Every structure is written in C-alpha cells, then in structure tokens.
Amino acid sequence: MTRSILSGLLGLLSVVAMASLPSACESGGVGDPCLPEEEYDPQFAGFKVTEENIESRSFQCQTRICLVNHFQGRVSCPLGQEAPKGCNPDGDANCSQQDCQESGTYAPDCDPADPNSCVRGTCNAEGSFCGCQGPEDCPGGAEDGWHCREGVCKLFLCRAGFNGCQDPTKSAAENEGKSCCVPGTENPVAAPVCGQCAANSDRNAEQAVYCSCRCGPAEGDEDPNFNFCECPQGFECREIRPNIGFGDAKITGKYCIKQGSMFENEQSCGKVQGRYNSEQCEGTP
Known part of the structure; x- marks a missing residue:
C-alpha cells in the first residue's frame, strides 16, 4: 500500500x-x-x-x-x-478573506532498510513513510502551499472560508463562489x-x-x-x-x-x- x-x-x-x-x-x-x-x-x-x-x-x-x-x-x-492558491497556515495574506486550510499530505511508503527508498526526504523508521526535515523534501515549495510539519509534508490551500464547500444537492445559485472540497x-x-x-x-x-x-x-x-x-x-x-x-x-x-x-x-x-x-x-x- x-x-x-x-x-x-x-x-x-x-x-x-x-x-x-x-x-x-x-x-x-x-x-x-x-x-x-x-x-x-x-x-x-x-x-x-x-x-x-x-x-x-x-x-x-x-x-x-x-x-x-x-x-x-x-x-x-x-x-x-480555479486552482486555489497555496498558503502558510502560520499567517498568509494570500488568502485575504479566505481560510488557509490543510488539503492533504505527502508520505509515500518506504523501506527503513533501504536508504534509497525515498525519492524525497528520509525514511521514517517508526512509521515506514518518507518524512521531511524541511520544505525542500516536499513535492512543491512553500509558494505552492507545501510545508514540513512535524516531519510530514503537508499541503495548505486557500479555501473560501465564509462560503464553504460546494454541495451536489444544492442549486447553482447556492454553490456559486464556493470551493471544491474532498x-x-x-x-x-x-x-x-x-x-x-x-x-x-x-x-x-x-x-x-x-x-x-x-x-x-x-x-x-x-x-x-x-x-x-x-x-x-x-x-x-x-x-x-x-x-x-x-x-x-x-x-x-x-x-x-x-x-x-x-x-x-x-x-x-x-x-x-x-x-x-x-x-x-x-x-x-
């Protein structure tokens, strides 16, 4: 897996x-x-x-x-x-009146016995996943919303915080201006x-x-x-x-x-x- x-x-x-x-x-x-x-x-x-x-x-x-x-x-x-902007959860003017929301993580499986099993970062022996020590170990830079948090690469994006997420059961008027969400x-x-x-x-x-x-x-x-x-x-x-x-x-x-x-x-x-x-x-x- x-x-x-x-x-x-x-x-x-x-x-x-x-x-x-x-x-x-x-x-x-x-x-x-x-x-x-x-x-x-x-x-x-x-x-x-x-x-x-x-x-x-x-x-x-x-x-x-x-x-x-x-x-x-x-x-x-x-x-x-449209593609949302990357942001910094510690404070970022990019989002203006939007939230800076975590979108996902990057933590591929790895083999602790194989030092080359991670394309980026180093293998976390305890969790057997590729962890990070800094943003350079993540698949994108900080300007794209990638940040190293507690040894894990996490992606943060601006979400329309006051409007919320689109809902397929709602009308077009009700979904207008809202984000696509998982x-x-x-x-x-x-x-x-x-x-x-x-x-x-x-x-x-x-x-x-x-x-x-x-x-x-x-x-x-x-x-x-x-x-x-x-x-x-x-x-x-x-x-x-x-x-x-x-x-x-x-x-x-x-x-x-x-x-x-x-x-x-x-x-x-x-x-x-x-x-x-x-x-x-x-x-x-």
Missing part, C-alpha cells in the same frame, strides 16, 4: 476503477447515484467527457459497478473551480476543476454517473462464463468499453445506461455550468 497525496481526515483511499468484476452481476440498484473513489483524492482534477471510467468494486452500489459514462468534472463539485470534509481540492456539462446534455452527473451492471460482452467477444445482467426499465444495454486487446477483458463490453444517454461526441457537453477553460474543458462557456 502506498501513501500518496490524500485527505488529512480520510486517509488513504485506493483507486479501484480497473479492478476485476465479481463473477456474477445483479441488476438491483441500477441507476442509484454513486460517488467515484477518485474524488477523495485532493489532487484529482476531475473526469473528462471524452473518456469512460468503470469502478468495479464500489461498495456504494449493489451491483458493485459505479459507471462514469463520459462525464466532465467532479460529481461532488458541480460548478468546478467529499465529507472541508479540505479544499488542490486542482482546477471543470464545471459539469449542461443539465440537458445527458453528460451531467445525474445522467452519466450512477450504479450500473455489465449486460453483455464487447462486440465480437464471447464470455460464456459471465452472469450478465438484464437492464431494468428505463435503461438500455450499450457498449461502453470495447476490447482493444489490453487491460482487464472482464470489464469491457456493454453496460446498462439510461435510455437515450449514449455518448455522441464532446460537442454534446453543451453550455458548461460554472468554470470553463478551453484548454481543459469541453463544451462552451
């Missing part, structure tokens, strides 16, 4: 999008909302509408499948955000995040991110030993991931998606809700 940049409150969470599916697949719970594991990483900038993601061991879903079907941004942050915490997300695609685009979170199940193999393939599900009413069985010859073949193929929501092209994103950057985001401002 490797410690990476992660939430100070939640600890390490592993990305499991490419793990193997269970041997059987039930259709109960298809369409239930789910929050992808990647969103617990404060460095994660969000999904791209040109790509699909299949999280195959989701404990949020009865089917164990959380499908991200060509979605842009973060489910937990509908309007996105779900379940007030820890700010370190990356710039695109706003979600238009509500009528079939590419926003409601229409493109939910629990699903594998309903058929990829075109041209056979998988006689897999217990494929049948899609419930209101869903159709469509190929989401073709088998291109590498990766786990057990997560290729067809999945239950909401009727009429098959991805066409990036232009289908429509008018972006919130932050738009032509170099990072699809759609229109």
Whole structure:
C-alpha cells in the first residue's frame, strides 16, 4: 500500500476503477447515484467527457459497478473551480478573506532498510513513510502551499472560508463562489476543476454517473462464463468499453445506461455550468 497525496481526515483511499468484476452481476440498484473513489483524492482534477471510467468494486452500489459514462468534472463539485492558491497556515495574506486550510499530505511508503527508498526526504523508521526535515523534501515549495510539519509534508490551500464547500444537492445559485472540497470534509481540492456539462446534455452527473451492471460482452467477444445482467426499465444495454486487446477483458463490453444517454461526441457537453477553460474543458462557456 502506498501513501500518496490524500485527505488529512480520510486517509488513504485506493483507486479501484480497473479492478476485476465479481463473477456474477445483479441488476438491483441500477441507476442509484454513486460517488467515484477518485474524488477523495485532493489532487484529482476531475473526469473528462471524452473518456469512460468503470469502478468495479464500489461498495456504494449493489451491483458493485459505479459507471462514469463520459462525464466532465467532479460529481461532488458541480460548478468546478480555479486552482486555489497555496498558503502558510502560520499567517498568509494570500488568502485575504479566505481560510488557509490543510488539503492533504505527502508520505509515500518506504523501506527503513533501504536508504534509497525515498525519492524525497528520509525514511521514517517508526512509521515506514518518507518524512521531511524541511520544505525542500516536499513535492512543491512553500509558494505552492507545501510545508514540513512535524516531519510530514503537508499541503495548505486557500479555501473560501465564509462560503464553504460546494454541495451536489444544492442549486447553482447556492454553490456559486464556493470551493471544491474532498467529499465529507472541508479540505479544499488542490486542482482546477471543470464545471459539469449542461443539465440537458445527458453528460451531467445525474445522467452519466450512477450504479450500473455489465449486460453483455464487447462486440465480437464471447464470455460464456459471465452472469450478465438484464437492464431494468428505463435503461438500455450499450457498449461502453470495447476490447482493444489490453487491460482487464472482464470489464469491457456493454453496460446498462439510461435510455437515450449514449455518448455522441464532446460537442454534446453543451453550455458548461460554472468554470470553463478551453484548454481543459469541453463544451462552451
């Protein structure tokens, strides 16, 4: 297990999008909302509408499948955000009327017996992680918000302290001016995040991110030993991931998606809700 940049409150969470599916697949719970594991990483900038993601061991879903079907941004942050400024928790004018909030830590695992097991810093023998003696041992400088605190590299960022965090259950007006935060915490997300695609685009979170199940193999393939599900009413069985010859073949193929929501092209994103950057985001401002 490797410690990476992660939430100070939640600890390490592993990305499991490419793990193997269970041997059987039930259709109960298809369409239930789910929050992808990647969103617990404060460095994660969000999904791209040109790509699909299949999280195959989701404990949020009865089917164990959380499908991200060509979605842009973060489910937990509908309007996105610009990258927040790094700050000094001991006092920093950069934040103005904002809080200087811890975002995450950098403490990779190491081998105390191997003096070269840390790319940065030195191995903490008691905790078996790469610790720091100064900011030079951290992945960024103090101007980026990295500080060495009690032997651990910590990232501090400006968060809109008076406005709080965005909430996917709230309206755009209620989320306006608020930060993207690691779900379940007030820890700010370190990356710039695109706003979600238009509500009528079939590419926003409601229409493109939910629990699903594998309903058929990829075109041209056979998988006689897999217990494929049948899609419930209101869903159709469509190929989401073709088998291109590498990766786990057990997560290729067809999945239950909401009727009429098959991805066409990036232009289908429509008018972006919130932050738009032509170099990072699809759609229109």
